[in-house]
Structure formats: C-alpha cells, structure tokens
Amino acid sequence: MFVQLIENAAKFLVYEPIRDESLGDLWEIDYRLKAEQTPKPIRLVKALWNFLQIIRASVILFFEEQIFPLIQASRSRDNLGRDLTANDTNSSLQGKVLTPEAIAEVRRYCKARRLYNPALSRRLLNDSPTPYIYWIRQCDRIIEQCQKRGHNSIDTEAIVNSFILSNLLRKLEAAPPHQVNLEAFKALVQDVPLTDAFLERYVAFDRQSYGRQLICRTWSLAVYVISWMPGQESWLHHHGHALDAIKVIRGEMTHWTVSPGDCEGDVPFEGFSRSKRYEGPAQVFTAGDLVLIDRGVGHQISNRSSENLVTLHFRFGHPPEDNHWRTTSDTEMLVWKQTEGCFDLLPPDRDCVLH
Amino acid sequence: MGKLGPMGNLKPPSLPTVLEEAIMLSLLERPRFGQNIVEVVSAASNGTCQISCGTLYPALRRLESRGFIRSEKSEANLVVRRGHNRCYYAVTDQGREVLNNLEAMRHQIKKYDEALEVVT
Numbered sequence: 001m002f003v004q005l006i007e008n009a010a011k012f013l014v015y016e017p018i019r020d021e022s023l024g025d026l027w028e029i030d031y032r033l034k035a036e037q038t039p040k041p042i043r044l045v046k047a048l049w050n051f052l053q054i055i056r057a058s059v060i061l062f063f064e065e066q067i068f069p070l071i072q073a074s075r076s077r078d079n080l081g082r083d084l085t086a087n088d089t090n091s092s093l094q095g096k097v098l099t100p101e102a103i104a105e106v107r108r109y110c111k112a113r114r115l116y117n118p119a120l121s122r123r124l125l126n127d128s129p130t131p132y133i134y135w136i137r138q139c140d141r142i143i144e145q146c147q148k149r150g151h152n153s154i155d156t157e158a159i160v161n162s163f164i165l166s167n168l169l170r171k172l173e174a175a176p177p178h179q180v181n182l183e184a185f186k187a188l189v190q191d192v193p194l195t196d197a198f199l200e201r202y203v204a205f206d207r208q209s210y211g212r213q214l215i216c217r218t219w220s221l222a223v224y225v226i227s228w229m230p231g232q233e234s235w236l237h238h239h240g241h242a243l244d245a246i247k248v249i250r251g252e253m254t255h256w257t258v259s260p261g262d263c264e265g266d267v268p269f270e271g272f273s274r275s276k277r278y279e280g281p282a283q284v285f286t287a288g289d290l291v292l293i294d295r296g297v298g299h300q301i302s303n304r305s306s307e308n309l310v311t312l313h314f315r316f317g318h319p320p321e322d323n324h325w326r327t328t329s330d331t332e333m334l335v336w337k338q339t340e341g342c343f344d345l346l347p348p349d350r351d352c353v354l355h
Numbered sequence: 356m357g358k359l360g361p362m363g364n365l366k367p368p369s370l371p372t373v374l375e376e377a378i379m380l381s382l383l384e385r386p387r388f389g390q391n392i393v394e395v396v397s398a399a400s401n402g403t404c405q406i407s408c409g410t411l412y413p414a415l416r417r418l419e420s421r422g423f424i425r426s427e428k429s430e431a432n433l434v435v436r437r438g439h440n441r442c443y444y445a446v447t448d449q450g451r452e453v454l455n456n457l458e459a460m461r462h463q464i465k466k467y468d469e470a471l472e473v474v475t
Contacts, residue, residue, distance in 0.1 A: 003437065018412045020428075024439030025389040025408070031435045056409035061416055 015058035022054045073123035098167035102132040110156040161198040168192050182294045189245045189314045203227050203310050212324050222319035228309040233302035236278040237270040242317025244293040251309030253285045258298035267298030375414050386445040423450035
C-alpha cells in the first residue's frame, strides 16, 4: 500500500524527466535497507525522506527548465520586438516570403501553442528567435481572433493555408491587373501548396447539380472548390475578362476549350441562364493536372467518369455569378484584410474544427 | 582576476561546481547510476560529501544539458526497482576535457604559489 501511495503521488509531484530513474533508485535503497534488516519504521522514514528530496529536485528542475526559460523568452521577445521595429523600416519584406521552411515552422508553432503560451511556444522552436517571426506573429493574431470569438482550438490547417493564399495574393497584386496574362497567372498558381486536408473541408456533393464552395475572395482573386458527381457538368460558357486556373484534386475531368469561332454562334457568358452543350473533341485531366482558361475563351467541364470529381479553381477577376454557390457559415473561413495585406481567420460556426 | 589560459575556450559559466566535478570524477572510470554515484562520492570523501537526491538529479540534468555527461537507460534490476529503469551516466569527451582543464588550472595555481614562496 505504501509503495502504491508513493507511486501514485509521484505521478503528480515528481518532474516527469526524472520520475523513472529517481523512483527506481528510491526502491533500490529501500531494498538494500531491507536486506540489511533495518527496522521497518526506519525504512519508512528514509523512504519518505528520499521521496521529499525527489520532490525538491523536481521543484528545482521545474523552475530551471520550465519557468526560467519562460522569463528569458519574455525578455528576449521584448528585445526582438525592438530590433524588428528598427529593421522593419529597412527591409519590409525580410522574413515575409513564405518558404516551405516557414510553413514547417508555423506548423511546429501551432503544435506548441496547443500546449503552451506564445512566449514558451516561441522558445520551443528550433531557432529562437525564429527568422520567421513575421508568420509567427500572424499566427498569434489569428489564434487571438479565434479565441475572442470563443474558438479555443487551434486550427493549424486553416492557418497554414491562409498564409499560402496570402502569399499568392501578395505576388498576384504586385503587378497591375492588366499585366497578369495567362502565363504569369499559371506561374503563380501552379505550385500553390494548399493542403489536401484543408481542401477536403470544402468538398460537398449535391445530387441536384455541381456545387461551389468559396475558400476566399478578394478584389482580385476568388478561390473555390467545385464538387462534381458522376454525370454532372457545366455547359459551355466563357468568363469575360477573368482568368481561370483549374486544378484537378481527385477524379477525372473531361474538359473542352472552345475559341469563339469554333462553335456555331457565340460562346455565351457565364450566368444564371442555361447555355448550350458543346460536343467537340475533349481532353481528360486527372489528379494534379492544371488547366488554364484565358480571357474570353469558352470552356465546358464534365464528370463523365463513374467516380466523384473535385476541382480547385483560382479565378483572377470577377467571381462566377450564378446559383451554383454552396456558401454556408461553415465554409467562409478566410477574410482578407486589404490594409494589412493578410488574412484573418473566421472559424466555422459548427463545432467540428478539424486539425 | 588572472588569465584562464589552461581553460582553453571555456567560458566561466561552463565550469562545473565542486559538486558537479565530484559527480563527473565518479563517472570517469565507468558509467554509474544515481545511487551508485552517491555511494562512490560518499566513500571517496570519507563520508564528508553526502549528496542527497534533491541535489543529485538537478546536477545530473545540468551536466547532461551542458554536454559534460551522457545518459543511457538500462533495464537492470527491474524487479527490485519495481519496473523503473536505471539511468547510467558516463562522462563525454567534452566532460573529460573540462576535468583535464580544471586539473591543469589547479596545477598552474599550485606552481604559481610555490614560485611566489621562493621569491618572497
């Protein structure tokens, strides 16, 4: 019973890194005393004394390894803040480029933030102070906004993907809109690393017709996912002055590209009215393929396979205006702050924030 | 304060305390676990240096975090230890260098004092 009491107390009172070895040593001392035929009361007192010493060691180590670094991190954060203010005036873009390393750092930081406060979380990053402090601050701001709205879980996927979109927009808006041609647009969107786990949230099939779920929208760009059940299709249309990039996420997309002169009559502009079906030669695209639609060029999409099809769309210019949107409170998650040049995260209202 | 020539590139905060040095010395010849260290240090000092558990484990963690010693878990004597592993510690090359430097420093100080006595 005494052994069980000590073991149970140790789970709460002894610092985890030394728990295993210190308790083992304690029982080994006790065994020796027993072998030397030490009276039981003395053994009991010695065991208790040693246990108190182990607790003392735990307190010392806890302060040295957990509390003291926290205080140091807090001090270094203040110093870093001062340094960055000075540096910001000289190099406004330093550390703001979203590299794969920065994404990995943001993920590590989000993971740490689930357990610790900002100061200790920053301390736990590999390089402290982190060179990706800009993104870490953005992270903190999003988490803070979420917490103000009562969402305490940290949505790493949404945060990371909002940064990816933010990075795309920064590049896209660096040039005047009329200078963004099809090639330039392709170069920007082809390697945008939105994650499958994130995109999957926007997949929603509807037996009636294909459905669009908006991921984000700014004055220049709309990003959305379209879910197609077998047999569903968009009819022939063009997008006016907007550029469109379509990436196949999963399934098989049958696609027609039509110049205005290639079909009888004009290619209609997209809208609420039902257009005609084009029956010319088509191309089939599979997961990972990217299709670009230039300004004024007609196109048509169909899911002629027996499997579901999911496509990701980047629309530079006005977004589609029709009745295929499936916009609900659980999908509009990212809000672009034009003046600040970054996204804020609006968590879904439902209680199924994924991680 | 005089120059710390024999200490090489070591900065003062890296120097072990007397207790830490005693622990490291006990690990020079062979790896030892916690209570074994306590016994060896106690015996070597004729019972004058008694290390309690409250001092031992923090000292071991500090030495390990500074790279002077390394630890390895062992499943020895598990029945007596009620399923808890033993943690064996050994001095690293860096630790040995620190001990050598400390010894060299002591030697230099001793020589300095002897020379001073001859002059005066």
